[in-house]
Amino acid sequence: MSMDSQVLVALALSLVGGLSTSIGALFVILNPAPNLKMLGLLQGFAAGLMLSISFLDLAHNAMNSIGFLKGNLWFFAGVVFFAIIANFIPEPTIAPSSNVKNKKKNDDEKDVMKKHRRQVLFSGIITAIGISLHNFPEGMAVFLGSIKGLRVGLNLALAIALHNIPEGVAVALPVYFATQSKWQAFKLATLSGFAEPLGVVIVAYLFPSSLSPEILEGLLGSVGGVMAFLTLHEMLPLAFDYAGQKQAVKAVFLGMAFMSASLYFLEISLPEEMSL
Numbered sequence: 001m002s003m004d005s006q007v008l009v010a011l012a013l014s015l016v017g018g019l020s021t022s023i024g025a026l027f028v029i030l031n032p033a034p035n036l037k038m039l040g041l042l043q044g045f046a047a048g049l050m051l052s053i054s055f056l057d058l059a060h061n062a063m064n065s066i067g068f069l070k071g072n073l074w075f076f077a078g079v080v081f082f083a084i085i086a087n088f089i090p091e092p093t094i095a096p097s098s099n100v101k102n103k104k105k106n107d108d109e110k111d112v113m114k115k116h117r118r119q120v121l122f123s124g125i126i127t128a129i130g131i132s133l134h135n136f137p138e139g140m141a142v143f144l145g146s147i148k149g150l151r152v153g154l155n156l157a158l159a160i161a162l163h164n165i166p167e168g169v170a171v172a173l174p175v176y177f178a179t180q181s182k183w184q185a186f187k188l189a190t191l192s193g194f195a196e197p198l199g200v201v202i203v204a205y206l207f208p209s210s211l212s213p214e215i216l217e218g219l220l221g222s223v224g225g226v227m228a229f230l231t232l233h234e235m236l237p238l239a240f241d242y243a244g245q246k247q248a249v250k251a252v253f254l255g256m257a258f259m260s261a262s263l264y265f266l267e268i269s270l271p272e273e274m275s276l
Helices: 003-018 020-029 036-066 068-086 105-148 150-179 182-193 195-205 213-243 245-268
Strands: none
Touching (some): 003 020, 003 150, 003 195, 020 150, 020 182, 036 068, 036 150, 036 213, 036 245, 068 213, 105 150, 105 182, 105 213, 150 182, 213 245
């Protein structure tokens, strides 16, 4: 099979995996808009997904590949980088209330809901970015798997597809709540899945000649640091606010357990020499 044919097969397989985020989005938009408590629980679940990806996948692989010290340095470089960036991101706030004493209670409630929607939308965008960065190396794995053989590539694409459905939910739900737009929720969740075919293109045409495996692993470790910071800084506070601390913590560990199981089944579907 020629290189171009291998790329086309890998692109098709990565689209199967990547577009399964759309299935997750459909689960969200075909149901009524969630209340704040349900949103908080699902934000906690999404935070668990993100933390598991960050610590147990990206950072773990970086430390195994380039050493404990270098892996940690790359990870915390990502944390520090985004901590600096976060200082320049304005926090969603309510406009100062006027001094008019007869302001209606409904106006206060609208302001509070507006703040909630802005916070949740920001959280949804963060989740979409984080999951896109996570999906990128999965596209690379699909390409490498399809080179091993169509069966390997297909098994891997199907495993990734199942693993990506809850990621689509994690992206679409906050966007749907914040915008009340089914199309915006579906679009953003679907776009986050397109990182996988992009990963195929990058590894097929750029990776062999321009990026060393050590640098790639280090960058993915930094992505893990960015995702960990975003989760702890933005997503967990929302989950605590909306669902309560005890319920949110349970949702976080449920999300971590789900993603860990998903990563395990993804790992055993790979040949030993090309684990994620």
